[in-house]
Amino acid sequence: MSINERPALSDLISSNLGYPRIGGNREWKKALERFWNGSIDESELHSEMKRLRLEHLSKQQDKGIDLIPVGDFSYYDHMLDTSVMFGLVPERFNYRPAGPVPLSVYFGIARGQKGATASEMTKWLNTNYHYIVPELANAAPVLTENKPLQAYREAKQELGIEGKPVLIGPYSFVALSKGYDRKDLATIVRSFLPLYTRVLSELAAEGVQWVQIDEPVLTTLFPAEDLDIIQEAYETLTQAAPALNIMLQTYFGSLEHYKHLSTLPVQGLGLDFVHDDGENLQHVLQHGFPAGKTLGAGVVDGRNIWRSDLKAVAALLSQLAEQTSPTQLIVQPSCSLLHVPVSLEAEQKLDIELVHALAFADEKLEEIAALTAALGERNPSALAQVEQSADAVARFNSSAARVQTATDMAALLAKEPQSRSVPFAQRRAIQQDKLKLPPLPTTTIGSFPQTAEIRKARLQYRKGEWSAEQYRTFIQQQIKEWIDIQEEIGIDVLVHGEFERTDMVEFFGEKLKGFAFTQNGWVQSYGSRCVKPPIIYGDVLFDQPMTVEETAFAQSLTSKPVKGMLTGPVTILNWSFERNDIPRSQVALQLALALRAEVEALEQAGIGMIQVDEPAIREGLPLKKEQQQAYLDWAVQAFLVTTATVEPATQIHTHMCYSEFQHMIQSISDMDADVISIETSRSHGELIVSFEDQVYDKGIGLGVYDIHSPRIPDVAEMLSMIQRALRVLPSDLFWVNPDCGLKTRTKEESIAALRQMVLAAQAARDALAVSN
Structure with missing residues (x-):
């Protein structure tokens, strides 16, 4: 009618x-x-x-x-x-x-x-x-x-x-x-x-x-x-x-x-x-x-x-x-x-x-x-x-944009490994023998300050005012500066800083097929922080390596391990405007297969630690309890599809933040990441209570300070957070890190806070040595 x-x-x-x-x-x-x-x-x-x-x-x-x-x-x-x-x-x-x-x-x-x-x-x-x-x-x-x-x-x-x-x-x-x-x-x-x-x-x-x-x-x-x-x-x-x-x-x-x-x-x-x-x-x-x-x-x-x-x-x-x-x-x-x-x-x-x-x-x-x-x-x-x-x-x-390469995901995944080749306990021994990290190793979540100078350089490159070689040289200078800063501060596991990235989702979407990007499609995420979600309009496919050049360059500058940094499939899905003509689970698995190719490329380039961030995995959880397990099942599957093919010696990290994780600890464990970092400082350590009743048997870092605040906490405050966590988590599995990436902070704030964090970690190590 x-x-x-x-x-x-x-x-x-x-x-x-x-x-x-x-x-x-x-x-x-x-x-x-x-x-x-x-x-x-x-x-x-x-x-x-x-x-x-x-x-x-x-x-x-x-x-x-x-x-x-x-x-x-x-x-x-x-x-x-x-x-x-x-x-x-x-x-x-x-x-x-x-x-x-x-x-x-x-x-x-x-x-x-x-x-x-x-x-x-x-x-x-x-x-x-x-x-x-x-x-x-x-x-x-x-x-x-x-x-x-x-x-x-x-x-x-x-x-x-x-x-x-x-x-x-x-x-x-x-x-x-x-x-x-x-x-x-x-x-x-x-x-x-x-x-x-x-x-x-x-x-x-x-x-x-x-x-x-x-x-x-x-x-x-x-x-x-x-x-x-x-x-x-x-x-x-x-x-x-x-x-x-x-x-x-x-x-x-x-x-x-x-x-x-x-x-x-x-x-x-x-x-x-x-x-x-x-x-x-x-x-x-x-x-x-x-x-x-x-x-x-x-x-x-x-x-x-x-x-x-x-x-x-x-x-x-x-x-x-x-x-x-x-x-x-x-x-x-x-x-x-x-x-x-x-x-x-x-x-x-x-x-x-x-x-x-x-x-x-x-x-x-x-x-x-x-x-x-x-x-x-x-x-x-x-x-x-x-x-x-x-x-x-x-x-x-x-249109061809939506039906050109439709894939039977179930048949495809049936042929693909979806779990690591050896269990965590065995991997941990192999990784520790290779990495020889100290107790309570320190690291950051990935990004360092995106200064006005960095944003200007990126804009000049995008407008064609800078050549690719000029831009590459500039990015490498930023990477070298921050590798030197991290080593001087005394951080144990380094990152390259992500200076080439506008946004942790947009950056990957620009390099994968099936995405489109707006000029002004901004939305509010928190406070004045606005994001410009990409649009997933068609099938997602890997095109060519996306992060290998910068990560390998950073690793060439130091004998300390440098983490490769990727955004995970479920976060890319949840932080994009996704297509609405096929199930979300299918889009997530397409993303997982594309990101797996990047993980393998990093490993082949000699990167022994790879962080696949999933900060948005919790926010996609359906509000109805009867629908939640199905979501968690395919979200965990997507993470495993992304990471399962690496060698036992390659350490997989992930990161989650600013959500209520207490009721999905088991699913987080099922993701089988070697190390997970989770925000806890802004919730004043309340997630720690969850581990009094639930065992977590893999590496974990509970963020010791809030990066979204310009306030720099003192050593005693961070040490208190570490010691509280160590009452319920094994010290030999615990990492010390900020809540999140440092992209939105100034250089001065970042350096000051990281110095305090390293001092807090050292104080906690000293206390452990005395108690042992």
Whole structure:
């Protein structure tokens, strides 16, 4: 049935859930970094941030969005915003909230400051966005300011926009926080309800029509006993502001306990119909949708960059309308558009066939507006957009780019080794005999500072202003300088520094087949850190060696071992915009086979240590428990396919960071890396507790300092971290390293911190020698 044959949904309206903060040219990032380095003052920062906020709101208004979110804009992170709005400043910052929290404290919580470590940073559900984890230990919540109300007033006064304030819901906020016993969750949620009721009451008094309360944890497998406190919370909020329409918004999957949660006393329920594996639709078809309640239908993908087939989406919306009514339906993205680039407007170099298959944030807003107009007003232009989108998607999916070399992965892998030739215990003896490393060997994670000089040289080379030989000479000079620095500091296992690499995923994607790259496709990862994910559009294939030249050169400069550095297959997958026409597991295995060729090339060049980083392996873990083991199985398989063919004497390392790893220790062990390094300093060593109950029998380094903070910890602090780990981990398997690569730090910060780290390692060795 065509759109014209379906009943018109004349009362359909459009909505957005959140817009990218960074600006079309990363103006947000640049303003923050100018403020942090002292180039602009606080008033100038506020002025630039306001300009960006209003520009983003105007753009959504111009695109025809009816319900425009306000309050989704942040100076760093929306969870941090909620924390300071409720006065949650950790005690170590020595600040007792009495009104709005100053920027110095706000950024201190995020980045650390002298005498106070930053709060933990971890992945936002299963995305590559990182949030600052609220700390509830000894917390006494107090409302310092009504941020959603301020955002609403600004949009109305400046632009005449009747905005939809956005805030994190009480259940998700507490569930995603730390510093309390899980059995006390209901009590803690109750302690926040008076603050939420005040926020909502003030919004209602201002005349706000709709408020979006995000509860993403409701799509995870949360305990059924929490339903009581969720029910209580929303009864309380609704009673406090009965005139206010609450849209309870969920995303990243299907709703757990649909029958119960769909009857909560709220006026709207937002569901993700893209990343739900069809389950939300089945819930609605099987159980219906409550009469009188509005369904926020998340039908445009807010997490990936592929254009929607709007004919298929229109059919889905019509199906949903049959279970509700046009007056109960809102067209919106599956989640905030924070996770996709801003606009396709700057993409002048991509293949035109690929461009026609893409949609960034602005284009997704156009899709939402077109669907609303096509199904409602029967607008001819919108109807044409719907038809064009279906044709473009079909044309690209049938193109040579996607079907040229389709492979039966199961048959291919059946012929390939997927485990090391000898077990770890035997490999360890062989490797130690060859390497003769001291106890508690020191190393770094891979990258060294990417200075302005390095970035300028890379740009000159890319523009053709430098020859390949000029650029090679420059990179070799950087490598030699840092090999010398590492040797002088006394680090045991060295790295070449990755000066030739823009980004740990983009670099490899540029050298493999099946990838495309944007000019301006930036997204926020954490704080001001933005990444430009490559696009995996077709089959991934190895072309030629990617890292051998620089690594072999570094090794020629020293008698100490130099690690080869690769990004692992699952991280490349999770940090790319992957194709959506074949299973993710198949893309991961294509990547694994391509990277295996690089591992073998490094080994053949005489590199005896190879690090295959998988920092993003945890973030791809499905939110549903029943789907997690299957993901872990193919993720582990992909790592083993990458590394299994090396000789026993070749030591395989890997690295993971900024996620919750406590429940996947066994899968990490199954990866069979000889050494793994995991972030622990920002979580204040909490992962160490996991090893009190779970045995880890391979080499391991738990990061002893936080590289994302400019703060340099002293020797005693690092030594304390090492000694705490050694209470539960064998000293003969333990390594000492930073949390992550040093790309974002300055040269001076890096050298100072590494000196302290080496001194801490030596002090720990001395203590071991005495105890033995």
